[in-house]
Amino acid sequence: MTFRTTNGTAIRTRELTRDFPRVRAVDALTLEVPAGIVFGFLGPNGSGKTTTIRLLLGLLEPTAGRAEVLGFDVRTRAGSVRERAGALLEHTGLYERLSAIDNLEYYGRIARMPATDRAARIRELLTHFGLWERRAETAGSWSRGMKQKLAVARALLHRPALVFLDEPTASLDPVASASLRDDIAGLVAREGVTVFLTTHNLLEAERLCAQVAVIRQGRLLTVGRPEELTARKGTRVEVRGRGFSETLVSLVASRPEVRTAAMNDGRLFVDLRDGAEMSPVVSLLVGAGASVEEVRKEQASLEEVFLTLMEEER
Amino acid sequence: MIADVVTVAWKEVKELLAMGGNLRGGRIGIVIMVGVFGVFLPLQTGREWVTSPMTIAYWAWVPLMLVTGVVADSFAGERERHTLETLLASRLPDRAILFGKVAAAIAYGWGFMILMFIVGLVTVNIAHGHGRLLLFSSSFTLGALLCGLLTSGLAASAGVLVSLRAATVRQAAQNLSIGIMLCIFVPAFGIPALPKSWKASLMQAAMALSAAEWIAVVGIVLAAIDAVLLLAAITRFKRARLILD
Numbered sequence: 001m002t003f004r005t006t007n008g009t010a011i012r013t014r015e016l017t018r019d020f021p022r023v024r025a026v027d028a029l030t031l032e033v034p035a036g037i038v039f040g041f042l043g044p045n046g047s048g049k050t051t052t053i054r055l056l057l058g059l060l061e062p063t064a065g066r067a068e069v070l071g072f073d074v075r076t077r078a079g080s081v082r083e084r085a086g087a088l089l090e091h092t093g094l095y096e097r098l099s100a101i102d103n104l105e106y107y108g109r110i111a112r113m114p115a116t117d118r119a120a121r122i123r124e125l126l127t128h129f130g131l132w133e134r135r136a137e138t139a140g141s142w143s144r145g146m147k148q149k150l151a152v153a154r155a156l157l158h159r160p161a162l163v164f165l166d167e168p169t170a171s172l173d174p175v176a177s178a179s180l181r182d183d184i185a186g187l188v189a190r191e192g193v194t195v196f197l198t199t200h201n202l203l204e205a206e207r208l209c210a211q212v213a214v215i216r217q218g219r220l221l222t223v224g225r226p227e228e229l230t231a232r233k234g235t236r237v238e239v240r241g242r243g244f245s246e247t248l249v250s251l252v253a254s255r256p257e258v259r260t261a262a263m264n265d266g267r268l269f270v271d272l273r274d275g276a277e278m279s280p281v282v283s284l285l286v287g288a289g290a291s292v293e294e295v296r297k298e299q300a301s302l303e304e305v306f307l308t309l310m311e312e313e314r
Numbered sequence: 315m316i317a318d319v320v321t322v323a324w325k326e327v328k329e330l331l332a333m334g335g336n337l338r339g340g341r342i343g344i345v346i347m348v349g350v351f352g353v354f355l356p357l358q359t360g361r362e363w364v365t366s367p368m369t370i371a372y373w374a375w376v377p378l379m380l381v382t383g384v385v386a387d388s389f390a391g392e393r394e395r396h397t398l399e400t401l402l403a404s405r406l407p408d409r410a411i412l413f414g415k416v417a418a419a420i421a422y423g424w425g426f427m428i429l430m431f432i433v434g435l436v437t438v439n440i441a442h443g444h445g446r447l448l449l450f451s452s453s454f455t456l457g458a459l460l461c462g463l464l465t466s467g468l469a470a471s472a473g474v475l476v477s478l479r480a481a482t483v484r485q486a487a488q489n490l491s492i493g494i495m496l497c498i499f500v501p502a503f504g505i506p507a508l509p510k511s512w513k514a515s516l517m518q519a520a521m522a523l524s525a526a527e528w529i530a531v532v533g534i535v536l537a538a539i540d541a542v543l544l545l546a547a548i549t550r551f552k553r554a555r556l557i558l559d
Contacts, residue, residue, distance in 0.1 A: 058553075095329060095395075097329050107404065109321040110404050112317070154400075
């Protein structure tokens with residue numbers, strides 16, 4: 001089963017807005033998600049991530065603006081979007097009284113998959129997730145991690161072109177999270193599906209996502225590849241040595257390639273601007289009579305970028 | 315559309331049958347109902363079980379009670395167990411979801427009614443047949459099946475309508491019970507409270523109708539109520555409202 005995308009774009013929103021009586025949940029969101037990648041949608045609690053997914057699935061009407069998903073306008077062709085997308089929303093949505101296989105069977109029938117294809121696909125996914133041997137057990141008797149895997153299998157069952165995963169590893173222990181993350185990464189690579197992933201786990205986003213967007217209070221703060229975003233924050237360099245004075249620190253801070261410089265516990269910490277080199281700064285230090293013993297570069301993490309963005313918006 | 319309705323009904327019936335331990339909707343409740351209406355009452359009533367008009371009233375009442383016991387769960391249960399949003403995010407059209415749930419509730423109530431109907435017939439033949447085959451007349455059978463189907467439909471449409479807006483299954487069940495109690499008690503207390511001349515006219519009109527005409531009138535009224543309730547449920551079914559509620 002193949003689905004159309006619009007010029008390699010799976011999701012396109014323009015000034016997408018959704019108001020509730022007392023709050024603007026999504027505020028003029030303009031976004032493009034390329035097809036075939038894992039796209040991370042990051043933001044604190046209540047930032048509008050879930051509302052955005054609901055808007056993109058046509059479950060809620062936008063107050064203003066528009067959104068196209070897989071080439072379909074969500075206002076007028078929501079049914080077509082839902083037909084071609086899979087979703088793991090805030091809750092697993094599993095029928096706990098039914099067996100794992102019946103849960104998948106139900107959604108396979110909903111997707112109108114032919115019986116033989118449905119059976120083969122269910123077996124393939126349950127085997128991939130290591131759940132095949134326990135397929136006859138009721139979903140309610142399973143651990144949270146297993147349920148989450150089953151819910152991901154359900155979302156991928158009909159080979160959708162696009163999958164929405166709303167915090168799939170939330171409330172899982174680190175081992176279960178890592179296992180699910182690896183499973184998702186493996187399936188995405190194998191099936192070429194576009195994934196719209198919301199998560200609080202920034203390490204997870206950094207590992208899985210080709211692009212991320214950060215929102216706060218419904219507004220888009222930034223979007224780009226994780227390495228671009230971390231590079232924008234600059235590079236932090238720790239210099240160990242002797243002879244660092246306040247005057248020298250001021251001199252370093254005045255260099256064009258340096259964003260900030262500070263001394264702490266006898267060590268010099270320098271934040272370099274995007275793409276800046278450290279060697280001119282080291283030359284300056286040595287030229288000023290300081291003795292440099294060790295220079296250690298640290299790339300900012302996505303978490304630091306995220307926290308900085310949240311801080312700036314406060 | 316029909317395939318989608320069958321799919322939703324398939325899941326609903328599977329879930330209903332998987333419910334264990336719940337006295338009203340579960341297996342124990344069904345066993346008790348079959349025991350009472352399939353064994354005890356036919357034994358007590360004797361040969362009149364296959365001729366008494368009172369038996370038709372049972373076949374109208376039994377599915378009503380069976381469906382009422384389970385239909386409150388249709389939407390409120392999905393909402394309570396957090397499965398509703400995932401279902402709404404699927405490709406299923408609104409009406410397929412709605413009709414599938416109504417169909418499942420009807421199939422459950424009417425199906426077990428037919429089972430009790432057959433068990434009752436077997437019981438009365440074993441206990442009171444004395445070598446003769448006791449059977450319901452064809453008009454009686456048709457009337458009983460029709461009444462059972464329509465009261466199942468009544469409970470299913472009303473239940474789905476109530477369940478659509480209820481936050482919890484308990485709230486839906488309470489609202490539905492209140493509605494059914496009103497349906498029973500308003501005529502029960504209202505008719506005796508009518509002026510004597512009105513009661514006399516009503517009695518005269520009632521006596522003028524044959525049993526078959528009575529069944530036809532009741533059938534038409536029930537079918538009309540079922541249709542109105544179903545239309546109300548269709549109007550009320552809004553994906554956004556179901557999610558935000």
